[in-house]
Amino acid sequence: MINFQPHKFLFSKKIDEFFSGVYKAYFFVIRFFKQVFLPPFHFGEIANQCYEIGVKSLPLITLTGFITGIVFTKQSRPSLAEFGATSWLPSLISIAIVRALAALVTALICAGKVGSSIGAELGSMNVSEQIEAMEVSAINPFKYLVTTRVLACTITIPILSLYCSFVALIGSYISVHTNEATSIVSFFNNGFSTITFLDVFSSIVKSIIYGFTIGMVGCYKGYNAAQGTLGVGRAANQAVVLAMFLVFVEEVTIVQITNWISYF
Amino acid sequence: MEQLNTMHINKEPVISIKDLYKSFDELDILKDITIDVFKGENLVVMGRSGSGKSVLIKIIVGLLSSDKGIVTVFGKEVNKLSGKDLDALRLRIGFLFQSAALYDSMSVRQNLEFPLTMNKKNLNKEEINKAVEEVLDAVGLKDKMNVMPSDLSGGQRKRIGIARTLILKPEVILYDEPTAGLDPITSEEINMLINDVQKKYNTTSIIITHDLTCAKQTGSRVAMLQDGTFVKVGTFKEVFESDNEEIKSFFSYNFIQ
Numbered sequence: 219m220i221n222f223q224p225h226k227f228l229f230s231k232k233i234d235e236f237f238s239g240v241y242k243a244y245f246f247v248i249r250f251f252k253q254v255f256l257p258p259f260h261f262g263e264i265a266n267q268c269y270e271i272g273v274k275s276l277p278l279i280t281l282t283g284f285i286t287g288i289v290f291t292k293q294s295r296p297s298l299a300e301f302g303a304t305s306w307l308p309s310l311i312s313i314a315i316v317r318a319l320a321a322l323v324t325a326l327i328c329a330g331k332v333g334s335s336i337g338a339e340l341g342s343m344n345v346s347e348q349i350e351a352m353e354v355s356a357i358n359p360f361k362y363l364v365t366t367r368v369l370a371c372t373i374t375i376p377i378l379s380l381y382c383s384f385v386a387l388i389g390s391y392i393s394v395h396t397n398e399a400t401s402i403v404s405f406f407n408n409g410f411s412t413i414t415f416l417d418v419f420s421s422i423v424k425s426i427i428y429g430f431t432i433g434m435v436g437c438y439k440g441y442n443a444a445q446g447t448l449g450v451g452r453a454a455n456q457a458v459v460l461a462m463f464l465v466f467v468e469e470v471t472i473v474q475i476t477n478w479i480s481y482f
Numbered sequence: 483m484e485q486l487n488t489m490h491i492n493k494e495p496v497i498s499i500k501d502l503y504k505s506f507d508e509l510d511i512l513k514d515i516t517i518d519v520f521k522g523e524n525l526v527v528m529g530r531s532g533s534g535k536s537v538l539i540k541i542i543v544g545l546l547s548s549d550k551g552i553v554t555v556f557g558k559e560v561n562k563l564s565g566k567d568l569d570a571l572r573l574r575i576g577f578l579f580q581s582a583a584l585y586d587s588m589s590v591r592q593n594l595e596f597p598l599t600m601n602k603k604n605l606n607k608e609e610i611n612k613a614v615e616e617v618l619d620a621v622g623l624k625d626k627m628n629v630m631p632s633d634l635s636g637g638q639r640k641r642i643g644i645a646r647t648l649i650l651k652p653e654v655i656l657y658d659e660p661t662a663g664l665d666p667i668t669s670e671e672i673n674m675l676i677n678d679v680q681k682k683y684n685t686t687s688i689i690i691t692h693d694l695t696c697a698k699q700t701g702s703r704v705a706m707l708q709d710g711t712f713v714k715v716g717t718f719k720e721v722f723e724s725d726n727e728e729i730k731s732f733f734s735y736n737f738i739q
Contacts, residue, residue: 342586351583354543355597355650356569364602 246438253358254365263362267370271332272298275378278327283382286323290314295397304398305408311390311415312409319399320383321421322469325428328375329461333436336367337457340440343449349441364437371433376425383421427472428465435461494519495554496654496686497542502551504537509516511537513710515551524680524687526701528721530732533707535690536580542688543575544568555654573601575687576647576655580662582639584631590642591627594618601650617645620682621675631729637668644675648683655679657689661696672701694733706732 227234229319291311298304343349352359391405436457443453495518502515511534519525527535540546541553544560553560558571584593596613598605605613618624631639631707640660647655660676661669673696680687680700689700697704697718704721706714706729714724722733 272496339587346581346586347583348585349544350540351577351579351585351646353545354572354575354577355601355646357597357600358573 220329242442245439246376246441247434249360250365252465253361254281254369256361258361259363260366263366264369264373267367268374270335271328271367271370272374272378275328275331275374276381278331279324279378279382280385282323282327283320284383284389286319286382287311287315287386288393289392290319290386291390295393301425308390308392308400308405308408309412312387312413315386315390316383316421316475317414317417318421318469320386320427321379321424322462323386324375324379324425325465326462328371328378328429329465330458331434332371332375332459333397333432333461334454336371336433336436337440337443338450340364340367341443341453342447344441345446345449354456360441364441367437368430368433370435372426372429375429375432376422379421379425379428416476417479420472420479424469425471426466431464431468432461435464439466495519496521496556497688498552498554499538499542500552502538502553503539503549503657504534504541504546505549508709510649510710512541512548515704515712515714517712518687519686521686522680522684523580523702524676524689526691526697526704526718527687527707528692528697528704528732529707530692535707536658537660538707539688539690541579543572543577543656567579574649574652574653574666575650578643578647578655578657578660579641581738582631584634584639584642584646586631588631589627590618590623590629590631593642595630596648597646604623613649617648620648620679621645628718635640637664637671640664640672641675644672644679648679651683655687657684657687657691659690659692661691661693666695669693672696672698675698676700692732 220248230232290462294307295304298310299306340349343363349363352362387406387409391400391402394400394405395402400426439457439460442451445452497519499515499517502512502666503510506514515538517525525579527538529535535678537546540706541548542555542560544563551726552615555571556574558567558570560571563571574691583641585588585596588596595610598610618627621644623641623645625643626634626638631642634642642661644655653695657676660672676687677700678688679685687700689696691697698708701718703715705712706721706724706726708726708728713726714721714729721729
């Protein structure tokens with residue numbers, strides 16, 4: 219058994235704790251990849267978590283996606299109107315939504331809703347000895363609780379992201395339609411004509427990475443929660459903050475990589 | 483430390499602990515613990531809060547590892563087991579947590595079915611239902627089958643916790659403070675249940691408690707843990723009548739309480 223608690227501080231308490239946290243997180247991720255391909259696979263629990271994460275997030279994603287589409291269109295219109303280029307609105311909105319906004323909005327909503335929920339659930343299971351109860355019943359709690367939730371996030375968040383793109387485009391169309399009589403066919407024809415395969419592909423890849431990150435951070439924080447109910451609240455809070463931070467870091471990184479690929 | 487009762491001389495120990503040490507950071511929790519637990523007996527481990535009672539049974543079931551010493555259960559050294567071997571051993575050991583540790587998101591029925599369906603995949607629905615009904619009957623809570631844990635009282639949670647350990651038909655049961663936080667009447671019911679379970683399923687038990695009534699009613703032997711080591715092992719009467727000042731003060735304080 220690895221003892222992660224240093225007896226003497228190498229630098230200072232906070233710096234040592236940071237590095238020991240990174241070390242612990244690294245082992246957590248490695249443990250996930252070691253266990254995810256080994257049976258038993260708990261398909262029932264994965265489906266259950268997909269329902270909890272995916273289906274139960276639909277109303278929130280629908281609302282935020284729809285509003286994003288409307289607001290982004292309304293904010294973009296005056297700038298394009300100055301140059302007499304409002305006909306470019308569907309293309310501009312489609313590129314922005316498909317390339318960046320849908321995946322990012324979905325990830326941020328899920329980091330808040332799903333990340334905190336997983337962090338709090340596993341955290342409360344941990345402090346109330348439910349995880350140890352699984353262990354003594356010869357059930358692998360990491361396999362049953364962590365791998366299923368991370369997989370469910372990795373599967374459902376890209377689907378939610380595609381759904382968010384669709385709803386945001388509908389919102390955008392309604393906003394466009396209230397100003398000028400554009401048909402839905404012409405709006406979508408115009409919009410999709412500028413979207414490339416790389417745009418859709420990179421958006422899906424991004425969402426997969428975001429989903430994995432949100433699930434992993436939520437599980438890591440919850441699984442390692444300590445100090446009773448205070449620890450549960452802290453785990454939920456840290457799960458959201460860290461997941462959002464990592465999503466932004468990943469967004470910047472992936473945009474750079476996508477730009478290099480499209481350049482070549 | 484007082485020697486074990488002679489009645490156990492010819493019996494093979496189910497649990498054997500030799501020279502066990504455990505510390506957390508700089509704090510020594512268990513020091514030189516040596517004891518054997520024999521088939522069919524209820525060993526009560528008593529001691530003040532923080533004396534390492536729960537740590538001891540967590541080491542026995544492999545939830546914590548020891549720093550030094552040997553813990554053998556059914557002839558297998560727990561520290562050397564991992565993966566499937568450790569799981570196979572754990573299936574023979576039941577563990578009742580202090581909080582009962584029922585799964586909040588599952589109903590009572592699901593709590594009982596869960597360890598069974600995860601470990602005995604060849605059982606059909608009918609056999610699972612029969613096993614669930616049998617253990618609920620044993621703890622006298624058949625009518626609570628479809629209730630959520632949050633709707634149960636403290637005593638009922640403990641009973642369901644015992645039912646969950648029984649469903650895998652363990653040969654050893656480790657009880658961590660089974661009567662903690664319960665009123666005297668409910669505590670007595672739990673004590674009776676522990677004795678009934680021992681008789682009906684012929685289990686060997688270690689009961690961690692600082693409740694004197696629980697120790698007296700359930701223990702065939704009592705071991706007194708003090709400063710990380712056993713200072714007295716014997717029948718309840720022998721420990722109660724000990725000349726050790728710390729034990730005397732422990733008992734007298736409990737009586738005042």
